[in-house]
Amino acid sequence: MAVDARIRELGSRHETLEKAIQDEMRSPAGSDLRVQEMKRRKLRLKEEMETLRRSTH
Secondary structure (H helix, E strand, C coil): CHHHHHHHHHHHHHHHHHHHHHHHHHCCCCCHHHHHHHHHHHHHHHHHHHHHHHHHC
16 A cells, blocks of 8 residues: 555665764764754654554554
């Protein structure tokens, strides 16, 4: 089902962003602004996944 594939894709991107956030936060030269933007993108992905899940039930 196309919706399930899209949810999986978004989940993968969500996980990738989480790893990037952790790396950025550990870096001595890490940027708070960059972390904040990545967290916003991650939240948008999560919201889109939830919307898709609700639409299939």
